[in-house]
Amino acid sequence: MKIHEYQAKEILSRFSIPVPKGRVTDNAQEAGKIAEQIGGTRWVVKAQIHAGGRGKGGGVRTAETPQAVAETAGRILGMNLVTPQTGPRGTVVRKVLVEEALSVKQEFYVGAIVDRSRQSPVLIASSEGGMGIEELAAKCPDRIVREWVDVGLGFQAFQARNMVFQMGIGGNLVRGFSGVFSQLYRLFDTLDCTLVEINPLVVTEGDALLALDAKIDFDSNALYRHKDLKDLADTGEEDPLERQAAEFRLNYIRLDGDVGIMVNGAGLAMATMDLIKQAGAAPANFLDVGGGATTEMVTKGFEIILADRNVRGILINIFGGILRCDVFANGVVEAARRVKIRVPVVVRLDGTNVQEGRRILAESGLDFVVAHSMADATEKVRRMGA
Numbered sequence: 001m002k003i004h005e006y007q008a009k010e011i012l013s014r015f016s017i018p019v020p021k022g023r024v025t026d027n028a029q030e031a032g033k034i035a036e037q038i039g040g041t042r043w044v045v046k047a048q049i050h051a052g053g054r055g056k057g058g059g060v061r062t063a064e065t066p067q068a069v070a071e072t073a074g075r076i077l078g079m080n081l082v083t084p085q086t087g088p089r090g091t092v093v094r095k096v097l098v099e100e101a102l103s104v105k106q107e108f109y110v111g112a113i114v115d116r117s118r119q120s121p122v123l124i125a126s127s128e129g130g131m132g133i134e135e136l137a138a139k140c141p142d143r144i145v146r147e148w149v150d151v152g153l154g155f156q157a158f159q160a161r162n163m164v165f166q167m168g169i170g171g172n173l174v175r176g177f178s179g180v181f182s183q184l185y186r187l188f189d190t191l192d193c194t195l196v197e198i199n200p201l202v203v204t205e206g207d208a209l210l211a212l213d214a215k216i217d218f219d220s221n222a223l224y225r226h227k228d229l230k231d232l233a234d235t236g237e238e239d240p241l242e243r244q245a246a247e248f249r250l251n252y253i254r255l256d257g258d259v260g261i262m263v264n265g266a267g268l269a270m271a272t273m274d275l276i277k278q279a280g281a282a283p284a285n286f287l288d289v290g291g292g293a294t295t296e297m298v299t300k301g302f303e304i305i306l307a308d309r310n311v312r313g314i315l316i317n318i319f320g321g322i323l324r325c326d327v328f329a330n331g332v333v334e335a336a337r338r339v340k341i342r343v344p345v346v347v348r349l350d351g352t353n354v355q356e357g358r359r360i361l362a363e364s365g366l367d368f369v370v371a372h373s374m375a376d377a378t379e380k381v382r383r384m385g386a
Contacts (some may be wrong), residue, residue, distance in 0.1 A: 001218045002050040003232045006097045008214035012198070015187045017180055019211045022099030024048060028077055032070030034098040035063070042101035045072045047093040050237040052215070053083035059093065062101055069098060087256065094236055102210065107200035108167070110180060112188040121149045123159075123185060127167045129200035155185035176209040191229065192222035241304050248300045250289060257282025259381060260305035260314040260343075262298070264289055264323050272317045275374060279381040284311045291322035298328075299335035306341065313344045313384040315377060320351030329357035333364040344369060344384050348377040 006024040035043045047059030059081045063069040082090035109129035115122040125145045145166045147159040160178040195217040245252030263269045273283040348371040349357045371377035
């Protein structure tokens with residue numbers, strides 16, 4: 001589960017990581033009043049969406065009077081902000097964060113993620129934070145400092161010192177940075193996060209250490225342990241089709257391609273997406289109906305796939321195990337009779353009761369294209385685009 005920057009900063013504050021003074025609003029005039037209450041002579045107005053790269057897209061701007069803050073907020077609120085992470089569709093801005101503008105001496109990057117190759121959390125840091133951190137990591141990996149954490153022991157004080165010294169930090173800042181590293185891991189571990197990122201963590205001209213921007217993602221499977229965190233979810237930031245799918249216990253992720261898929265099993269879904277790419281097309285979605293798919297679930301799956309106007313064909317790829325092929329075939333036929341299907345549908349079945357499943361499809365009177373193997377399905381998907 002993703003949250004907004006302002007929410008992430010509230011959580012950082014709870015874990016004693018300092019952040020700039022600021023408040024969020026969905027009203028332009030209130031933004032000007034917030035600037036007056038914060039005080040100072042310069043402010044930053046930041047679009048609040050679940051994506052990075054906001055500055056490059058025009059979603060982060062400075063203003064030098066409260067009136068200018070209100071005008072700037074008015075321009076940002078309601079805009080369709082397109083960034084490298086939103087894709088070409090962009091995201092509508094519904095809230096802005098107004099903060100004091102700071103005189104920055106140096107920018108750093110600090111983050112924590114799970115390293116799946118080592119099966120452990122890892123803290124990552126660099127003395128060169130800011131918008132170019134991705135390029136830096138790709139071109140100069142030696143400038144990225146890492147410390148892997150033994151989950152049984154936790155993040156140790158000596159590891160914090162190692163990171164500080166490798167980054168070339170000295171003097172009065174050593175204790176502050178060590179504290180940020182330790183608290184960052186405590187936050188990551190305590191709240192079951194999949195990502196905690198501060199970029200940039202800045203040192204101001206007055207040698208204050210502040211988290212200028214922050215991003216936190218939570219493990220959705222662990223939210224039952226953190227019921228208060230569920231209230232932080234912003235459904236307005238979610239894809240409406242993904243939200244509908246979740247209500248019917250369907251695992252659906254919308255993609256940018258043109259061939260819709262319906263499968264039973266995440267591994268089979270990945271193989272099916274590879275199959276579609278091999279055919280010279282691109283998947284429009286990831287949709288796993290699971291092993292206990294009902295007619296209602298299959299029907300809703302069709303509706304969700306077809307609601308994406310980019311879809312020009314559907315590939316159903318089912319391996320009958322827990323879900324028998326004949327049971328699924330009956331569900332597909334019933335669902336297809338309920339839903340107006342306007343595109344070709346290729347169905348590949350294999351596994352338990354596969355012959356009966358194919359017979360049901362063939363005698364349904366519906367215009368299914370039945371594939372008898374993965375290779376056959378690939379060829380039929382290729383013809384779909386001819």
